[in-house]
Amino acid sequence: MWALQFTPRVAISEDAVLMEVGASTRLFGGRRALRDRVVAEAAELGVQKVAWAPTGLAAHAFARCNIENGFKKPLQELLDRRPMECLSAVRPHATDLAQTGCRTLGDVRARPRHGLARRWGKQLRLAIDQAYGHEPEAFEWEVLPDAFRARLELPFRVEHAPALLQGARRLLVQMCGWLCARHAGTTAFTLHWSHDAMRPRDAGEGGHITVGTADPTRDVEHLCRLLAEHLTKIQLAAPVGDLVLTADQVNDQAGSNGQLFPDESEDGEAPHLVLERIAARVGPQAVKRCVVNEDHRQEWMAHWQPADVPVPRKPAASTDLPQPTWVLPEPLRLAVRNNRPVYQGELQVLAGPQCIEAGWWDRDEEAAAGRLVVRDYWIAESGRAGTLWIFQAKLDDGIAWYLHGIFG
Structure with a gap:
């Protein structure tokens, strides 16, 4: 389950977990970054050996031989030097192959192909070809x-x-x-x-x-x-x-999609x-x-x-109108002059109204009162106080005006 975060192609291969990450390296920042993350997190899960190679069977063989990087040299050169027992398909026939003089995978690969398949079975020849990348590998991917x-x-x-x-x-x-x-x-x-x-x-x-x-x-x-x-x-x-x-x-x-310029606070x-x-x-x-x-x-x-x-x-x-930067804890009732609200001078209405009628379902149990709100909000301008957010309370006498916020 842990390995599935790196690629959807994860399989159980005998005593190992196999990941095909060829299509995922760029997503995780390249081969080196992906390698460092896998090695660091795998150690916490109790993984003892990690190996990389162009084929799954080669990677498994390298892990058994304590070789991590299977890309530093041509695959054939690296595999030919490995003991033949590092490949699971060879193990049942190791004694017979040793009697014919085979010690390494290179020795087994050098034997005549038809004779190898006729004497020790087609599965051995197929495993050799798959390890060297001459035949495609087939795995049962985990879900x-x-x-x-x-x-x-x-x-x-x-x-x-x-x-x-x-x-x-x-x-x-x-x-x-x-x-x-x-x-x-x-x-x-x-x-x-x-x-x-x-x-x-x-x-x-x-x-x-x-x-x-x-x-x-x-x-x-x-x-x-x-x-x-x-x-x-x-x-x-x-x-x-x-x-x-x-x-x-x-x-x-x-x-995350990442950022063009890194955030200085990312490390915190x-x-x-x-x-x-x-x-x-x-x-x-x-x-x-x-x-x-x-x-x-x-x-x-x-x-x-x-x-x-x-x-x-x-x-x-x-909301239909812009919201103010500062909102008063409690609306402040305004004076009215000639049916116009006044706050440090007569207010000039700029935009509105935004009609709000909500809260008929809400009730303050402690105060035993409802929280129904019926208001018309306006943006108004004061010569001294700047741009204000005011409303007219419809549930009152229809004339009461309140200051509710101030635009910064």
Whole structure:
């Protein structure tokens, strides 16, 4: 699942995972950048050897011989020097081939083709041709699962919850690879743990913890930091031997198109990630963010919610008039002279009206009053105060005017 983020062509090849990345190198910044990323992340998953070659069988053979780069010399030259046992198809016949004087793949390849196939089978000759690139290879490509669930048996029993992060990180790397392949991010994942069989009777079979994020993400480092903050608050009832990670909520997340000029703040942590980490440490109610609602009423166009609560994917209410830079906490009632509003002089109406009638369904239970708003908004100009945002309240006597905002 982790490998599927780099290419849709991933196959299980005996004791190895095979990736065909020829069409993906440019997407990941070239061969060197892709190689560095694969090697770094694969090490966290317990991968012991990584190798590259023009063919799948050659790459597998090079990995067994501790040769990473199969492109530094011509493929035939590199393969001819390798022990013949590094190719799986040769192993069953290694003794017979050795008796004929074969020691390397080059020796096997040099034998007459028809005699090789007649004595040791067509599959051996076909494997030799495929390894050298003379015949096409056929693999059964893996299919990306619809849901993520991964299990890890810990190499030793863990008695303290923060120490679970070491094993959980490997599962998180797998999950983020799966999310990347789906072009998605997660807003909630759950880490389950199972207690050791020699646990006390009252300890139970295990436990779990669910971690949420406000925005979909597949950033391994950020998810690890969030999980670490939560694990510091957990007390294990018994030693833990197994971990299971599941992605509970998955949302689409398009990749970045990149920028022509790099942002100087790219190396730093994004502000919303910092807020989520602080919220995990001091509590969700201690850190809040402003969220825009799909509501035309200015007083309820936005609200504050805990930083770790997912932001609703609703667009802001569309308006006909420009919105002011500064909005007053409470509308200020204006004086009226000759049926015209006055604020540091008589106001000149520039644009409007924008008619708003909403909130008949809303009610303030504490004040036992409704929140129905019927207003006509206008843009007006004052010789001293500048451009203002005013409205006429229709529910009053039809004459009352209010100042609600100031344009910067």
